[in-house]
Amino acid sequence: xxxxxxxxxxxxxxxxxxxxxxxxxxxxxxxxxxxxxxxxxxxxxxxxxxxxxxxxxxxxxxxxxxxxxxxxxxxxxxxxxxxxxxxxxxxxxxxxxxxxxxxxxxxxxxxxxxxxxxxxxxxxxxxxxxxxxxxxxxxxxxxxxxxxxxxxxxxxxxxxxxxxxxxxxxxxxxxxxxxxxxxxxxxxxxxxxxxxxxxxxxxxxxxxxxxxxxxxxxxxxxxxxxxxxxxxxxxxxxxxxxxxxxxxxxxxxxxxxxxxxxxxxxxxxxxxxxxxxxxxxxxxxxxxxxxxxxxxxxxxxxxxxxxxxxxxxxxxxxxxxxxxxxxxxxxxxxxxxxxxxxxxxxxxxxxxxxxxxxxxxxxxxxxxxxxxxxxxxxxxxxxxxxxxxxxxxxxxxxxxxxxxxxxxxxxxxxxxxxxxxxxxxxxxxxxxxxxxxxxxxxxxxxxxxxxxxxxxxxxxxxxxxxxxxxxxxxxxxxxxxxxxxxxxxxxxxxxxxxxxxxxxxxxxxxxxxxxxxxxxxxxxxxxxxxxxxxxxxxxxxxxxxxxxxxxxxxxxxxxxxxxxxxxxxxxxxxxxxxxxxxxxxxxxxxxxxxxxxxxxxxxxxxxxxxxxxxxxxxxxxxxxxxxxxxxxxxxxxxxxxxxxxxxxxxxxxxxxxxxxxxxxxxxxxxxxxxxxxxxxxxxxxxxxxxxxxx
Numbered sequence: 142x143x144x145x146x147x148x149x150x151x152x153x154x155x156x157x158x159x160x161x162x163x164x165x166x167x168x169x170x171x172x173x174x175x176x177x178x179x180x181x182x183x184x185x186x187x188x189x190x191x192x193x194x195x196x197x198x199x200x201x202x203x204x205x206x207x208x209x210x211x212x213x214x215x216x217x218x219x220x221x222x223x224x225x226x227x228x229x230x231x232x233x234x235x236x237x238x239x240x241x242x243x244x245x246x247x248x249x250x251x252x253x254x255x256x257x258x259x260x261x262x263x264x265x266x267x268x269x270x271x272x273x274x275x276x277x278x279x280x281x282x283x284x285x286x287x288x289x290x291x292x293x294x295x296x297x298x299x300x301x302x303x304x305x306x307x308x309x310x311x312x313x314x315x316x317x318x319x320x321x322x323x324x325x326x327x328x329x330x331x332x333x334x335x336x337x338x339x340x341x342x343x344x345x346x347x348x349x350x351x352x353x354x355x356x357x358x359x360x361x362x363x364x365x366x367x368x369x370x371x372x373x374x375x376x377x378x379x380x381x382x383x384x385x386x387x388x389x390x391x392x393x394x395x396x397x398x399x400x401x402x403x404x405x406x407x408x409x410x411x412x413x414x415x416x417x418x419x420x421x422x423x424x425x426x427x428x429x430x431x432x433x434x435x436x437x438x439x440x441x442x443x444x445x446x447x448x449x450x451x452x453x454x455x456x457x458x459x460x461x462x463x464x465x466x467x468x469x470x471x472x473x474x475x476x477x478x479x480x481x482x483x484x485x486x487x488x489x490x491x492x493x494x495x496x497x498x499x500x501x502x503x504x505x506x507x508x509x510x511x512x513x514x515x516x517x518x519x520x521x522x523x524x525x526x527x528x529x530x531x532x533x534x535x536x537x538x539x540x541x542x543x544x545x546x547x548x549x550x551x552x553x554x555x556x557x558x559x560x561x562x563x564x565x566x567x568x569x570x571x572x573x574x575x576x577x578x579x580x581x582x583x584x585x586x587x588x589x590x591x592x593x594x595x596x597x598x599x600x601x602x603x604x605x606x607x608x609x610x611x612x613x614x615x616x617x618x619x620x621x622x623x624x625x626x627x628x629x630x631x632x633x634x635x636x637x638x639x640x641x642x643x644x645x646x647x648x649x650x651x652x653x654x655x656x657x658x659x660x661x662x663x664x665x666x667x668x669x670x671x672x673x674x675x676x677x678x679x680x681x682x683x684x685x686x687x688x689x690x691x692x693x694x695x696x697x698x699x700x701x702x703x704x705x706x707x708x709x710x711x712x713x714x715x716x717x718x719x720x721x722x723x724x725x726x727x728x729x730x731x732x733x734x735x736x737x738x739x740x741x742x743x744x745x746x747x748x749x750x751x752x753x754x755x756x757x758x759x760x761x762x763x764x765x766x767x768x769x770x771x772x773x774x775x776x777x778x779x780x781x782x783x784x785x786x787x788x789x790x791x792x793x794x795x796x797x798x799x800x801x802x803x804x805x806x807x808x809x810x811x812x813x814x815x816x817x818x819x820x821x822x823x824x825x826x827x828x829x830x831x832x833x834x835x
Contacts, residue, residue: 196266199254216233216245217232227304233246267312272316334566335561349427351426357550370554378441423553466520498520522735525732642677681698751799755796761785
């Protein structure tokens, strides 16, 4: 019989039960579990026999004052789960033969050697590496369930000849407890996971949107345990419900609840909504992120995407930072509703200090006037903010929803909060790279757009004064309400509908091959284009029946490029379509120029935030050095000091990387020349007048 163990001798297996062994016994390699030993029979033939394996922990040298040598024996049988699966081992045990004092490793010793006990009697232990790997997978692959992960561990156990059963409920409970202890450790180090260091104290934009894929079935009730992270990321349901009842119970006059803008109808554009009658409890979540994609706050849906939900998040975030823009995909419907609510509620009036921002991509589905008036590309001071950052986060959360819909209420909130913290951690660590890359791309694109706009003006012989006048004309056209002219309101409405259909047709035709690579998908889009053309012909017939200037049905339906609608013709000979094209290019150039100064300010705020965190950690270390332990013991204070030192080192390294990255690309970014590393005995200059300049 031949033994193969990767170059290790047999004595090594007695000391380390986690080594893998294989034997050539019946003509093929067979795995040998740690609980089996190889012995020689009376006939001289090798055979397997059972053996007891001890958890490889350093035993205490002395357990009493006796001088006798104490032998380490096997104690209680337990199970240990590592990344290689499950192991059945025993805890080491010492008993003094003289005084009968007994020692076996307790929770403190097990935690010191990175084993997490699932219960107080330590019947099952989990290696820290298992929890760290699962937490990383829940961020990289959020749709992976605990059962799929445990099946992987069980497979590795069976392949090694060991029993592979791992209790899923026990694993999840222990995982949440482990993560919560890590979070408590971060709280003691004054770490805020739901905070963007580049957006404070002046946050340019907050983007809010709902995710209806995050529903949860009522049958997944489980026990009535409370969430470990209650109110940390997802707001407490009772607080949201109280706010919702307060808003819905106001005496304000209800507005139109149709949720339409032109030819588009939005399900999220509602003031009131009834609870779903299906077999679900939570109907989704609403989240708010900054313009860097960092999650800030969230809440549970129970009545669809009503306007009171984003209003609650807007109020919460207005108390944290100075927010300039509030981004939504239906802000044209939400902002008039907010204005009426603030007239009745004085405590909500500060929300009107923010400016409305219609997401750039969603604005394409709105009317042309709505896009010009509310669109993010046309808001002064918004920079290159697109207002769609929440869609990237929702893409991540939607994959997580595949498993959270079957969880209990507390388990769902724990998992979502844990995944949100992991997402933010990843974003924060790479923030300096993202800002630097964005600054380089914006600078290059601004030069290209300026050159393109110059060629456009020369081609159409447009002076600077004319360009400014055209911009004013487009802005004035956008704020003109239907029916405000001398023409009849019905004719004006038909014009708006025809314009919206033509714009929708042009965009769908342009994106037919650019965004869709499947014949089946393009077939559905072509069918939609045919339906829109049919609808437009009907509107044109209604318009020609009542208007003096008729529309050429054939040219308009074929989307002829040179054809100009009757009301688009101007006395100066230029079409409104040309003015709108110039307006869009000028707005884009202004936003790109603004974005460069905004990024410089965010870089300065990022460095300032990192230095504040470093100083805060140093202050905590100084308190421990001075003996201010609070309720902690000396051992606990020593452990906290070690954690603070690790945190300080990581912040200093990140700060140095950020300063080096920013200084290499921005010449006018004035930062302090002093090192980010600080000593407790030195005064640290927190702010710099130069670092706060744009």
